[in-house]
Amino acid sequence: MIPPIPQGWQPWLLPATQRESYRRLDAHLAQDAAGGKTILPASSDILNALKLTPLASVRVVLLGQDPYPTPGHAHGLCFSVLPHVKPLARSLQNIFKELRDDLGFRIPNHGFLESWARQGVLLLNTVLTVRAGEPNSHKGKGWEEFTTSILELVNAQPRRVVFLLWGKEAQKKRQQITAPQHVVLEAAHPSPLSARKFFGCRCFSKTNTHLIEAGLPPIHWQLPDL
Numbered sequence: 035m036i037p038p039i040p041q042g043w044q045p046w047l048l049p050a051t052q053r054e055s056y057r058r059l060d061a062h063l064a065q066d067a068a069g070g071k072t073i074l075p076a077s078s079d080i081l082n083a084l085k086l087t088p089l090a091s092v093r094v095v096l097l098g099q100d101p102y103p104t105p106g107h108a109h110g111l112c113f114s115v116l117p118h119v120k121p122l123a124r125s126l127q128n129i130f131k132e133l134r135d136d137l138g139f140r141i142p143n144h145g146f147l148e149s150w151a152r153q154g155v156l157l158l159n160t161v162l163t164v165r166a167g168e169p170n171s172h173k174g175k176g177w178e179e180f181t182t183s184i185l186e187l188v189n190a191q192p193r194r195v196v197f198l199l200w201g202k203e204a205q206k207k208r209q210q211i212t213a214p215q216h217v218v219l220e221a222a223h224p225s226p227l228s229a230r231k232f233f234g235c236r237c238f239s240k241t242n243t244h245l246i247e248a249g250l251p252p253i254h255w256q257l258p259d260l
Contacts, residue, residue: 035063035073037081042088043187050183059176063163072166074101075108082110083158084184086151092188093154093250094241095197097204100161103169111157114147117260128224128232133255136236142257153253158184160203185210194248196241200224200232217244 036059039047050056067073075082098112102123107115113126122130122145133139151157160181165171185207188195194215199205201223211218219240222231242252 035067035077036060037077040081040085040088042090043084043184046089046187047084047183050180053179055176055179059180062175063172066165072105074103074105074164074166075110079108079110080162083112083151083156083162086111086148087154087156089187089191091154092156092191092195093193093245094253095156095158095185095188095195096150097185097197097199097207098157098159099201099203100159100170100173101164103164103167103171105166108164110162111147111151112159113145114151114157115145117144117146119145124226124229125224128226128229132224132233132235133238135233136238137255139238139256142259144257144260146260147257149257150253150255155253156184156188160207182207182210189213189216194244194250196244198237198241200237201228215248 039051063073096112101108102115107119107123109116113129115122115126126145130139130141134141147157158181161172161177162181163172163177189211190213192215194217197211197216197218199208199218199220205220208218208220219237221235221237222228224232238255245252
């Protein structure tokens with residue numbers, strides 16, 4: 035059910051796939067699928083965040099919770115939706131509003147964030163799958179241990195990485211980020227329940243400031259219209 039680890043991560047993540055928790059996770063997903071449950075995103079998209087952003091290119095980590103549970107929305111990048119999806123999830127709308135206020139972002143006609151991933155923004159959820167229509171249905175099944183391994187690998191990189199931890203679930207991973215060269219920016223989650231506290235965080239301009247300070251190119255946050 036879980037696809038092979040993408041080449042840009044494989045040598046370092048292979049030990050994580052040998053753990054019993056990973057085998058149990060894969061078996062659980064296969065059991066769900068055999069029982070008629072629809073698993074989101076599609077199997078080929080589950081590790082898209084790793085496929086599009088190799089370890090060597092990671093400059094920013096944006097940590098989400100779990101994929102959108104609506105069929106046809108999730109494609110393996112946190113907060114991102116496939117290009118045809120309308121209307122956008124409220125969390126994504128709020129991210130775009132903050133970008134507009136922070137950087138003069140022009141709100142595009144879609145919510146497809148692949149261009150961020152290709153610039154080195156690892157768009158990672160803490161849990162990488164979900165049953166259709168059942169948010170958090172794969173929480174506690176083993177993904178958390180695997181994504182912790184990913185964060186530990188990024189933490190071990192010698193160059194600066196900016197970690198964006200939005201909301202309490204993401205902030206639980208703060209303890210994995212220990213290297214002094216990295217920067218952690220915490221904010222409320224952009225969901226409608228906490229957006230009032232998210233607005234004004236200016237995470238995007240701050241991220242670019244920290245990257246430039248480290249001699250790294252900033253992220254071009256503006257999304258092209260599709």
